[in-house]
Amino acid sequence: MNSSRHLTRRQFVSSAATAAASALLPGRLAESQVAQGQAEQSSALSNSATPSSREKVAWKVQPFPLEHVRLLSGFFNDEMQVNHRWLLSLPQDRLLHSFRLTAGLPSSATPLGGWEKPDCELRGHFAGGHYLSACALAYASTGDGGIKDLANAMVAELARCQDALRTGYLSAFPEEEFDRLREGRQVWAPFYTIHKIMAGHLDAYLYCGNDQALNTAERMASWAGEWAHGIDDEHMQRILDTEFGGMAESLSSLYAVTGKQQYLDLAGQFEKRKFLDPLAQHRDELKGLHANTHIPQAIGAARRYEVTGEQRYRDIAEYFWHQVTGHRTYCNGGTSNEEHWRTDPDKLAGELSNTTVECCCAYNMMKLTRHIFGWTADPRAMDYYERVLANHRLGTQDGRGMKHYYIPLASGYWKSYNSPWDSFWCCTGTGAEEFAKFTDTIYFHDGDGIYVNLFLASDLIWPGKGVELRQLVNFPEDQGTKLFITAKQPVEMALHIRIPYWATRGRVVTLNGKPLAVETHPSSYVTINRVWKSGDRVELKLPMSLHIHPMPDDPTLQAAMYGPVVLAGRLGDSGLTEDKAYLGYDPVPKGDPIAAPTIINHSKSPAGWLTEALGPALTFRTDGQKQDLSLVPVYRLGRERYVVYWKVQNKAGASG
Secondary structure (H helix, E strand, O other), X not given: OOHHHHHHHHHOOOHHHHHHHHOOOOOOOOHHHHHHHHHHHHHHHOOOOOOOOOOOOOOOOEEOOHHHXXXXXXXXXXXXXXXXXXXXXXXXXXXXXXXXHHOOOOOOOOOOOHHHOOOOOOOOOHHHHHHHHHHHHHHHHHOOHHHHHHHHHHHHHHHHHHHHHOOOOOOOOOOHHHHHHHHOOOOOOHHHHHHXXXXXXHHXXXXXXXXXXXXXXXXXXXXXXXXXXXXXXXXXXXXXXXXXOOHHHHHHHHHHHHOOHHHHHHHHHOOOHHXXXXXXXXXXXXXXXXXXXXXXXXXXXHHHHHHHOOHHHHHHXXXXXXXXXXXXXXXXXXXXXXXXXXXXXXXXXXXXXXXXOOHHHHHHHHHHHHHHHHHHOOHHHHHHHHHHHHHHHOOOEOOOOOEOOOOOOOOOEOOOEEOOOOOOOHHHHHHHHHOOOHHHOOEEEOOOEEEEOXXXXXXXXXXXXXXXXXXXXXXXXXXXXXXXXXXXXXEEEEEEEEEOOOOOOOOEEEEOOEEOOOOOOOOEEEEEEEEEOOOOEEEEEOOOOEEEEEEOOEEEEEEEEEXXXXXXXXXXOOOOOHHHHXXXXXXXXXXXXXXXXXXXXXXXXXXXXXXXXXXXXXXXXEOOOOOOOEEEEHHHOOOOEEEOEEEEEEOOOOEO
């Protein structure tokens, strides 16, 4: 493709998608391309690259392009490869079946089941949206041309369906669903699905350089604009009571890419005032709301801020993020019970069930967190991101690539996965995307240096500085990390390494084997600013310790953590048949829990009822109980019952 066209494309892409845009360079940059890469990356990362730049707010720190980061051996690479193989295994004729029938095109493929079933009102959300995004992300994260070919083939076939419909409309269900939406009749969430399909095509454009995908997304947006034309504001606000996903986000990003004002104007029509207005006034009125209907709206506000510079939208996004992460999350960073925020802030003790922490919510909160961090470089944002990554995302996939919908936090339940062909839930889709892009937040940078945010084994190249960085760590088992520098020539640069909230003692930083006299504090970055040369190495020791995460409204209800890791007590696999582990259309686990024992703490230490056990790393046991149980990281659990929140009493038997 023409490199000058790539440069133009990069200039107008959003801050949030900087990594995506830069991924258009084919393959990883060779040393001979460093100078060219530096010039192109500078243009990509500057939101004021040209007078017509659509981005009004530059991120304080930027993510590296996905193609410049590669995972090395470890838990996360293993999980990414499982997901990668699963994506490659899905037959596109089956994925396209309902799209073709809706467009009047022939299809003899066997239909998919679950939420892609031909009579499901959400059909197409995975096949035309999540799947396309996941393939594009997987290509950018691995360089696998085969999965890029799958994404491009999917774009071409979906464009054929759109051409057959002639209006710009593209979905696996007919436009009749939108008639019902306009008329106030019962319908599931048609714009939610349109958003997923549009987002999938934007990702195919940004990560794979597919111009046809951008054309398809623009035609979809034009159709949506025609549909909304003439609907007055009051009527549109009623329409927005039906879940509509991230329409505002994708339309704002489409404006950023193309500069066409009508897309930004249309994004403004997808603003639900009764949700956004209280947040702008710093009022938490989230009680009773469906969580994952509204988290994407906060992301939409973040994008609106970035492309318009209007402070109101930043206020909305930041206040929402602080309220959810500070007052409506469990120990693993997840939020929601029965998919809703059912209570006032900090009232979670009564919100433990088999349907806690929907996985889509975690995916979208992580997306929003990247915006917050990009604006602020606040290490507390990465503390939260790490907590969700280690305890909510890692471990929500089995060895075949099947994904969770919920992570039950009520005692005595178990994890459940989608079935191979009869589920295709929303969380199947966001899981496929998340497991394709573990590289997107490990490293950020400003003009002067690298931010090491996450401790994942990986390689990073920074063409603009002529630097490569290798991180060797077995997170989350290792208590620290090692960083190795390779530089084409000596280069002055700052290396900012996150000191996480859980590293409360014994922190040591060494440079080339010698301790550095630097101050370190939990929830901060330690900065090493020097002239780096090949062979330089930094080692960071971060001893872990046991600590307790109590419920805010009942301190006797406690989760145990070791460093960044949530520990779960093992309660066995009694009664867990195949049908309880792998679910179909309905993602709610079927069956009754078993009781977990009450803990008697004989120590003054809050975690005195726990002791480290012999065996694999991060294995613990309860201590001094009538029946001692083994505890392991929650991400290690498979088909077994467990307990995360324990009822703890002092040795006299009184709660406390």
